[in-house]
Amino acid sequence: MRHRWRLVGRGLDVVLRCWGGGFEVASLKVAAVGLREDIDNLWGPPAAFRCVRCHSLKSRLSGVTADAGQFFETVEPLSAVRAANAILQATRLQHGHDTVTVVKSRRVCGFLGGQPDTRSRRFVVFRFSELLGCFAGCMNILLCTMRGLTFKLDGLPIGGLMSRIAASCVLAWQEACWVASELRRAACGFHVEGLQWAQLAVCRRYVDDILVISRCFCYSCLVEFLRRCYTVKFDAEPHADTLRWLDIVVSMEERTVGIKDTLFEVPPAWCVQQKHLRALLAGRMARYQKLQLSTEQWQTDLAHCMLRLVYQGFTRHRLRNLAFTLWRPQFSYMIDFLKSFVCCKVFIATAMGFLSLLLLVLLFLEGEVAAMGWQGPGRWKSYGSYNKHYQQGGYNHRSSEGPQVIRVELGENRRRSRSPQKTKKSKKSRKSSSSSSSVSDDRRKSSKSKQSRLQAELKALREEKAAREEAEREKAFKEELMAQVRAAREEMREEFASSTNVVPTPVRSGTATPRVPASGSQGTSATEFSAAHRLIIHQALGGYEGVKSCGSWDELSNKLATETDDDLKALYKSVIKKGAVPKSTGAQVCKIVTHFQRLISAFEEGN
Secondary structure (H helix, E strand, O other): OHHHHHHHHHHHHHHHHHHOOOOEOOOHHHOOOOHHHHHHOOOOOOOOOEOOOOOOEOOOOEEEEEEOOOHHHHOOHHHHHHHHHHHHHHHHHHHOOOEEEEEOOOOOOEEEOOOOOOOOOOEEEEEHHHHHHHHHHHHOOOEEEEOOEEEEOOOOOOOOOOHHHHHHHHHHHHHHHHHHOHHHHHHHOOOOOOOOHHHHEEEEEEOOEEEEEEOOOOHHHHHHHHHHHOOOOOEEOOOOOEEEEOOEEEEOOOOEEEEOOOOOOOOOHHHOOHHHHHHHHHHHHHHHHHHOOOHHHHHHHHHHHHHHHHHOOOOHHHHHHHHHHOOOHHHHHHHHHHHHHHOOHHHHHHHHHHHHHHHHHHHHOHHHHHHOOOOEOOEOOOHHHHHHHHHHHOOOOOOOOOOOOOOOOOHHHHHHHOOOOOOOOOHHHHHHHHHOOHHHHHHHHHHHHHHHHHHHHHHHHHHHHHHHHHHHHHHHHHHHHHHHHHHHHHHHHHHHHHHHOOOOOOOOOOOOOOOOOOOOOOOOOOOEOOHHHHHHHHHHOOOOHHHHHOOEHHHHHHHHHOOOHHHHHHHHHHHOOOOOOOOOHHHHHHHHHHHHHHHHHHHHHHO
């Protein structure tokens, strides 16, 4: 049932995208696409530091970000249903369809149109009336239960399958009405003669978060625009030179678009695999490309990300392994910078400084650690008791019975302290312990991924080599064929000159052999065509032997007419690859002969 409601919501989403009204962006991926270009295309008044509406002082570029925090509590279900109905009617008048087809896939995919009542496993077709009825029913489900208590809520349902669609319909319809009504904008003081609203302000909205940037209005007027355009109250952020919207940072002074500095927190280093860190960095790099950041911006943010990993306990060796095992062809220049950064002296000094701080903390607690019963260098009294303490207390847990115990193991000292008798294990136990190690698993997975990547590159190189060899063979075949044609032509010219005692003259550019009509017509020429012509037709028809006995175009037409329907159809398709095959035999023969006459004429004119 939930899947079916999701398909209804996707159908309304497809209708909204095809309608195209309002300021909404479809997803975070396209939120910043073309933002710089839209800002550069804004109209600027002659007095750049004066507001067009209130004539107060302002900066050259003004902007505001706001969100409708109480949207679902203040909007009535009837208003959402009316807005959805208006959008459906506008889409029907604009595109001429009253149905929408939704493809069953992971992402929103569909198109307007489709045959109603169609049953398929790959897609579903909705009528606009069905979408409106489902939407109205979902918006009017306002009952909520808490144990034995049932009560009715005000406004729209929050967190439902169509909550985002409801917000989009209500706000998008109000935005479309504002843009379409010049009288309303003029009455509010937001109209400039001869200019559209897109030239006055850049407006982008994701659900209920909106960004407005303008060159001709000040901050106060932009806040007033939000109050006049929408019936819902928007809470505007304080006036600032830098706007933060979603994960985008827009600088008003420098007119640049950047990415928000996120203080992300990852789990402890001992429970994070390398593949998760690679996915984190790859997603961050993909966002850099979507926002079209400058080189300095993405390099700074990427360096900050690596330093945060250092401060959260990741070793320099592990981060270097992360940089050199990460590979995405589209992020090659970013990965090269990452490799050079993790190998530079500044990064090494930062990492070593963090490790020195950790060592000082361990030395400070050395007295407490020694009092808890160390048996030897790098050995704990009871390994099972440590695991029990770890499982009960968890990470960074302090026991109530005594001071916190820190387990420090030094690999070299631990291996030296072990005697041969104590370290003697069976092959089975060594195999199980090695297979359970997370480090060996990471190395094994990285080696497998490297092998698969190398195999894919080898396969691509082989395919490229095969395609290049095929092109070279085809080129050599064409050159050989042209050489044979030229040799046959020269031979026929010499025979003609010796029989008539006339010096052979080359064919001049611009002359062409007369075009002969197809077989069956009274005007067909009976002149014999040369051996070169027979060779060209023989090669073009895939080694057709019937042309060798033909001495004129009429004989060729008659020979083709005697072929069976299937053979003649195959010959026709080998010569004329585009278009349908004529039904009659005479039409097929006529087109084949006419095609060769044009081909030979063009060939002789070119030479």
